[in-house]
Amino acid sequence: MNIGILGNGNVGNVLAEIFHKLGHPVQIGVRDLKDEFEKKHYIEYVGFEDIAEDNEIIVIAVPGNKVEKAISSIKNPEGKIFIDLTNPVGEDFVLTRGRYTSNGEVIQEILKDSHIVKTLNTVGVEKLVEPTVTGKKLTMLIAGNNKIANKKVEELVFEMGFDPMIVGDIHFSRYLEPLAMIWIEMVRKQGKSFENGLVWLR
Numbered sequence: 660m661n662i663g664i665l666g667n668g669n670v671g672n673v674l675a676e677i678f679h680k681l682g683h684p685v686q687i688g689v690r691d692l693k694d695e696f697e698k699k700h701y702i703e704y705v706g707f708e709d710i711a712e713d714n715e716i717i718v719i720a721v722p723g724n725k726v727e728k729a730i731s732s733i734k735n736p737e738g739k740i741f742i743d744l745t746n747p748v749g750e751d752f753v754l755t756r757g758r759y760t761s762n763g764e765v766i767q768e769i770l771k772d773s774h775i776v777k778t779l780n781t782v783g784v785e786k787l788v789e790p791t792v793t794g795k796k797l798t799m800l801i802a803g804n805n806k807i808a809n810k811k812v813e814e815l816v817f818e819m820g821f822d823p824m825i826v827g828d829i830h831f832s833r834y835l836e837p838l839a840m841i842w843i844e845m846v847r848k849q850g851k852s853f854e855n856g857l858v859w860l861r
């Protein structure tokens with residue numbers, strides 16, 4: 660499956676390597692193709708606006724408080740699956756949006772003919788690479804409106820090594836985004852080990 664990633668940052672590059680190792684062709688969308696940056700042989704680089712052209716799934720991996728601007732230029736997003744792993748976190752790791760809405764819901768409103776699936780936002784990059792703790796698979800919660808899109812993303816998340824769990828429609832994003840703050844505060848602010856994560860027993 661062809662996968663596109665919007666954002667050439669920390670998460671974008673870690674995911675590109677994971678997907679490449681799983682056998683998926685990967686494109687990364689960059690803001691300016693003329694910028695000087697380290698290029699990896701297994702990644703095809705395209706402009707932000709072209710990230711939906713050749714890819715079935717596109718991962719949005721840009722800063723959570725810049726997401727509207729980043730997705731506004733994407734051409735032909737209709738019918739595509741977008742994984743939204745952003746967290747609306749501003750300066751000093753403070754949540755800037757929530758309770759009555761979320762990044763996932765705002766993105767779904769903007770890309771109204773695309774299928775937004777919220778997931779992969781509740782762990783740090785370390786656990787995207789190795790989604791287990793003491794040998795147990797971490798649960799990865801998934802939310803989106805379209806059953807087929809949710810299922811496709813569930814399969815990908817399973818391939819990555821998580822225990823996926825679809826929780827409901829895209830409005831669940833407003834619960835999944837604050838959930839990430841527990842991990843962000845503990846690991847990024849308090850300096851605790853990243854060897855922890857959520858397991859949902861059922």
Ligand SMILES: NC(=O)c1ccc[n+]([C@@H]2O[C@H](COP(=O)([O-])OP(=O)(O)OC[C@H]3O[C@@H](n4cnc5c(N)ncnc54)[C@H](OP(=O)(O)O)[C@@H]3O)[C@@H](O)[C@H]2O)c1
Pocket residue numbers: 665666667668669670671689690691719720721722723724725728729744745746747748779780781782783784785
């Ligand atoms: N870090 C984690 O452990 C983690 C885990 C789960 C989810 N997330 C979420 O993943 C997303 C990406 O995080 P990251 O750590 O990969 O961030 P990052 O390293 O700062 O990378 C952000 C990327 O977004 C691009 N970008 C696009 N539009 C932008 C704009 N208007 N302003 C600034 N940058 C813009 C940047 O482009 P340039 O290269 O041109 O600057 C850069 O490639 C965030 O929403 C975060 O909440 C992070």
